[in-house]
Amino acid sequence: MSLSSLFASRTSRMKASEIRELLKLLDQPDINSFAGGIPDPAYFPRDAFAAAMAKATDVHAAGVSLQYATSEGYTPLRDWIVGYMARLGVTCERDNILITAGSQQALDYLGKVFLDKDDTVMVGWPTYLGALGAFNAYEPVYDRLDPADNRRPQDIVAAAEQNGGKVKFSYLSPDFANPTGVTLSVEDRRAILAQAQALDCAIVEDAAYQSLRYSGEDLPSILALEMQETGDINACRTIYLGSFSKTLAPGLRVGWAVAAKPVISQLVLTKQAADLQTATINQIAVAEVARAVFDTHVDTLRSVYGTRLQAMLTSLSTHMPEGVSWTEPAGGMFVWVTLPEGMDGAELLKQALQANVAFVPGAAFFADGSNTNTLRLNFSMSAPAKIEQGIARLAQVIRAQM
Numbered sequence: 372m373s374l375s376s377l378f379a380s381r382t383s384r385m386k387a388s389e390i391r392e393l394l395k396l397l398d399q400p401d402i403n404s405f406a407g408g409i410p411d412p413a414y415f416p417r418d419a420f421a422a423a424m425a426k427a428t429d430v431h432a433a434g435v436s437l438q439y440a441t442s443e444g445y446t447p448l449r450d451w452i453v454g455y456m457a458r459l460g461v462t463c464e465r466d467n468i469l470i471t472a473g474s475q476q477a478l479d480y481l482g483k484v485f486l487d488k489d490d491t492v493m494v495g496w497p498t499y500l501g502a503l504g505a506f507n508a509y510e511p512v513y514d515r516l517d518p519a520d521n522r523r524p525q526d527i528v529a530a531a532e533q534n535g536g537k538v539k540f541s542y543l544s545p546d547f548a549n550p551t552g553v554t555l556s557v558e559d560r561r562a563i564l565a566q567a568q569a570l571d572c573a574i575v576e577d578a579a580y581q582s583l584r585y586s587g588e589d590l591p592s593i594l595a596l597e598m599q600e601t602g603d604i605n606a607c608r609t610i611y612l613g614s615f616s617k618t619l620a621p622g623l624r625v626g627w628a629v630a631a632k633p634v635i636s637q638l639v640l641t642k643q644a645a646d647l648q649t650a651t652i653n654q655i656a657v658a659e660v661a662r663a664v665f666d667t668h669v670d671t672l673r674s675v676y677g678t679r680l681q682a683m684l685t686s687l688s689t690h691m692p693e694g695v696s697w698t699e700p701a702g703g704m705f706v707w708v709t710l711p712e713g714m715d716g717a718e719l720l721k722q723a724l725q726a727n728v729a730f731v732p733g734a735a736f737f738a739d740g741s742n743t744n745t746l747r748l749n750f751s752m753s754a755p756a757k758i759e760q761g762i763a764r765l766a767q768v769i770r771a772q773m
């Protein structure tokens with residue numbers, strides 16, 4: 372007997388992630404894997420975490436660290452985030468912050484809080500696959516988010532109504548997006564904000580990679596730009612999602628949401644019902660490590676990953692044949708490659724694996740599975756020499772297919 376006939380209809384849109392399947396490949400010894408999207412474990416602040424965990428489990432502290440805690444999150448961590456956000460031009464209070472189990476959990480909760488079936492979410496084409504995965508369970512319709520959109524807002528609203536719902540939010544990652552590595556100009560950020568104002572919808576700003584800039588000037592987040600207009604976080608429509616996954620360590624599952632108080636209150640209710648709270652000891656350890664080493668550690672990562680990005684861009688220029696193009700990110704973990712029209716990233720992967728090189732085919736990052744002639748390359752996991760070798764192999768496979 373199979374219980375799958377009893378599953379709710381929303382499960383029909385839950386698909387195995389191509390990325391998860393591909394992560395299994397990372398275990399093979401000689402593979403040049405550009406497939407993952409993860410930080411290099413060699414640069415986890417291991418000693419700082421060991422010390423923080425030891426302190427958190429001593430006889431005086433264990434009564435707190437191993438105990439249940441509030442759904443909102445560990446107060447000293449929320450206070451550290453208040454200071455961090457202030458440095459980014461966002462003045463907020465502790466009550467504007469919810470600690471989540473990674474930003475991925477915030478994406479799920481935002482779907483749960485905002486989306487009725489057939490509501491519209493505006494997303495980039497392509498966009499973060501994990502966001503589509505999180506939202507899909509709430510059965511939305513996707514429309515295309517584009518700073519150069521010249522459609523009239525009322526036409527976007529009318530299209531959403533035709534689909535049986537409302538435009539609820541725009542979702543984007545303005546800095547070094549996953550999968551493209553592209554950064555939005557301040558002008559484009561303002562255009563996205565203006566469009567959300569005209570549509571009267573929320574903005575979900577995913578800042579997972581914001582700290583990982585390797586060249587150029589830091590740009591204000593969309594929330595910081597909106598703060599310049601409103602002067603009050605509680606009057607803002609932007610919901611900012613932060614994460615310690617790319618800066619400290621993803622295994623602890625600690626991220627945060629910053630938003631107007633009514634949004635945070637609703638997210639807190641959602642969290643209470645879903646998992647009660649984020650692991651107490653992990654929040655304590657992250658607060659301790661962030662206080663001790665955040666800035667110096669991020670400086671180290673910028674230097675290491677920046678060198679790797681440069682190695683990848685140089686190797687692409689050296690080896691790729693005419694007709695292949697790629698983005699030139701200023702940060703993050705990914706370069707996005709476009710193959711000549713008609714070539715297929717998924718087909719190419721089969722050949723590439725024979726040559727011991729892996730990447731993620733691009734189609735999965737498009738809400739409609741289009742643009743199959745694209746691929747995402749990760750550079751944070753490989754040393755420069757390995758990057759050079761892998762890109763040379765990949766170029767050879769592409770050439771053979773052309």
Ligand code: PMP
Binds near residue numbers: 473476
């Ligand atoms: N947003 C983006 C753009 C990501 O790339 C990731 C991780 N791959 C996440 C959110 C989720 O990160 P976490 O849940 O570990 O904070």
